[in-house]
Amino acid sequence: MSAIEAHGVFKIFGRRPERGVRALQEGRDREELRARGLTPAVIDATFSVDPGEIFVVMGLSGSGKSTLIRTVNRLLDPTAGSVVIGGTDISSLDGAALRQVRREKVSMVFQHFALLPHRTVGENAAYGLEVQGVNRSDREARAEEALGMVGLDGWGASLPSELSGGMRQRVGLARALAAGTDIMLMDEAFSALDPLIRREMQDQLIDLQQRLDKTILFITHDLNEAMRLGDHIAMMRDGRIEQIGTAEEILNNPVNNYVAEFVQDVDRTRVLTxxxxxxxxxxxxxxxxxxxxxxxxxxxxxxxxxxxxxxxxxxxxxxxxxxxxxxxxxxxxxxxxxxxxxxxxxxxxxxxxxxxxxxxxxxxxxxxxxxxxxxxxxxxxxxxxxxxxxxxxxxxxxxxxxxxxxxxxxxxxxxxxx
Amino acid sequence: MEDQESTVIPSIQVGDWVESGVDWLTGNFREIFRTFSDVLETLINGLIDALLFVPPDLMIVVLVLLGLILRSWQFAVGSALGLSAVVAMGMWEAAMQTLGIVVFATVVAVLIAVPIGVLAARNRVVSNIVQPVLDFMQTMPAFVYLVPAVILFGIGFVPGLLSTIVFALPPGVRLTELGIRQVDAETVEAGQAFGATPRQILRGIQLPLATPTIMAGVNQVIMLALSMAVIAGMAGADGLGKLIVESIARLDVGLGAEAGLSVVVLAIYLDRLTASIGGSGSDKSLGALIRRSRGRSVAQRVTTGI
The missing domain is CATH 3.10.580.10 (CBS-domain)
Structure with missing residues (x-):
C-alpha cells in the first residue's frame, strides 16, 4: 500500500472554483480560467509515494508545488480529487479527525523554519508532542533525542534567534522527527540555506531517512537537489505534473521538450552512475x-x-x-x-x-x-x-x-x- | 441656529432623536443606571483609597523599583525625581485619583478590546463591522459622550470613567487585530500542520507572537485614558483633571501649571513603563537580566533531563 496516494487533485483559487475543474476537464487552458477570475494552482495531480522513499516534487516558483504539498495534509483543501494517507482518505475528514491524522501520521518542515521565537530550541522540538498532549518529561526526552539525531545535542536551552539558518532548520527537522510520524512533508526545506549548508543537510536527510525509514515528500525548485534526494521525482509545470520517474529516467528519457530543456543543465556526473x-x-x-x-x-x-x-x-x-x-x-x-x-x-x-x-x-x-x-x-x-x-x-x-x-x-x- | 436649507434633502432631527432616546433611557432605566453607577463608584473609590492608603514615600519607592525592574536605572532615577516633584507640589492625592481612573479604565478597556481584536482578526465580517464602530468612538469629540453620561450616571467618577473607556478602547482593538494578523503565516501553518486546535494556536502561537503589538496597543490605551481622565474632571471626577478645570474657571495660572506638570510626570512614567513591557524591552532592565539567567537555568534543566 502506498504511504501517500493523490488522485486527480485540483486546487483552484477564486470564487466558485468547482467551475474551474469542469472547464479544465473540458480542455480549457489556464489563461482562459484566469480571464474568469480563477487561478488554477494544481491541475489533475496524480501520484503515489511508496513507504520509506523520498519522493521529490520539483518545479519552478509558481508551478504549484507548494500548493500541492499543502493539499496532502489539507492545510489547503483540494478543490477536487482525493488524497489517501496510509489507507485513510483525508478529503472527507472533519476537523478533529484531520488533526488526529496530522498529529499521528504526517509532520511538516517549512521553508522559513516556522519556529516559535519565544520558545527555546528544546520547546520548539517538542511542539508536536505538546500538541498531542504528551506529558512534559516524556516530550522533553523525545525532543532531546530528536535534537541529537540532527546533531544539535546541548542546544535545547538556546533560543532560535541564537542559531544560524542551518541550525534553525535542523530544529525544524527535529520537531518533525520528534512528532514520531511516518510521513514527513518538506516544503522547500533547504532552499533558504546557503549551498554548503544545503549539501550538508541533504546528506543528513538521506542518512536519517535510511536509519529511520521515514516516507518523505520533498518539494524543491533545485533540480540538483531533486536528483540527489529523490527516489522518484515528479516534474511540475504550471500546475501539472509533467513526468514522474527516477532521476535516471528523467535525465535519459524526458517526456517532452520542457523536461528535456530543464534537465540539460544538470550536472550529470553527479546523477549518472x-x-x-x-x-x-x-x-x-x-x-x-x-x-x-x-x-x-x-x-x-x-x-x-x-x-x-x-x-x-x-x-x-x-x-x-x-x-x-x-x-x-x-x-x-x-x-x-x-x-x-x-x-x-x-x-x-x-x-x-x-x-x-x-x-x-x-x-x-x-x-x-x-x-x-x-x-x-x-x-x-x-x-x-x-x-x-x-x-x-x-x-x-x-x-x-x-x-x-x-x-x-x-x-x-x-x-x-x- | 439658521443653516442653509436644501430643497431636495429633507431636514432630519438627529439631535431630537438622541435627546428623546436619552430621556427614554433615564425615564425607564433610571434605577438600573444608578445601581450600576453606585457599584462602579464603589470599585473606583476602593482602588483610589488603596492607592492613597500607601504613604507617598513608600508608593514612590514601589513605583521606582517597578521602573528599575522593567526598564532601566536611568528611568528609575528620572521617575524618582518626577514623582517627588508631584508630592512637593502638593498634587499627590489628585495624581493618585487620576492614576486610579486610568488604571481602572485601562484594565476594563483591555479586557474588552483584546477579545474583540482576536475575533476581528479571525473573521472578516466581524472586522468589517468593528472598524466603523471604532472610527465613530475615536473621532466623536469626547465632550459629546460626557453630557449624556452625566445625565445617565450622575456627577462623579462614573461618567468620566465610562467615557474614558469608550475613548481609550479603539487602539486596543485595532492593534490586537493587527498584531494577530501579522503573525507569520508559516508559523501558524506549523501549528496547524502538527495538529494544534485553533485554541492551541491562538494561545501558543498567535497571542505570544502578537504580544509586542498588543502591548503597543495597551500603551496607547493608557495614554488615551490619561488624556481623557483629565477631561473627565469636567464631569466631576476628582483628580488632576478637576484641578485643571478649576484653574481655568478661576484663572489660577499657578494651580494649572502644577496640575499640568503632574499630568506630564504621570504620562511619561506610564508610557515608558508600558512601552518596556511591550517585549522588545531594553537589556538594561533588572527584569531582563533576571529573565535571561533564569531562562538559561530552566532550559538547562530541561535539556539535561533533570
Missing amino acids: AANIMEQPVALLGSGAGPRAAQKLMREHQLNWLLVVNRDRTVEGLLWSHGVASAVHDGQDALPLYRDGLRFTSPDTTLNDLFAEAASSPAPLIVRDDAGRLLGVIPDVTLLAAMGNGQPGGNGETPGVSPHDIQTPIDGSTAEVV
Missing part, C-alpha cells in the same frame, strides 16, 4: 583456458585487452594483447594475468567519483556487485563520452546499451566465453 554507462564486454575468457584461446578470441574481436572470469563470474584478471602474444611465442601454458593495476567499482558509484579512479590505470574500470561478480566494464573512451554528452553507451565504437539492459547481470549469451 557506473550502472548507467557501463558496457558488456564483447568477449570473456574462462579461467581454465590457455594463451592460445585468448589470442584467438582477441584476434576475432580485435581486442587489445580481455577479461578472465571464473565460473561464478568473479574476475580472475585481465590480459593485454602484447602479454598474450609473447606468452604464445614463448610456448607458455599459464595465462599472463594482469591483476595489480585493476580498478573495481560498484554499480551505484557516480560518474563524478569514477573519473579519479579511471585516471590512475590504463585498464578499463570493472563494475562488480557486492558479491564480486562482474556486471560490466567502463573503458576510458566510454567515460569520456559520458562526460561529453551524458549519453550512456559511448559513441559507436562499442555497441550501445540501453539503461534497462545494463542493470541486469551479464547473461552468457551476450558475451562469448571460451
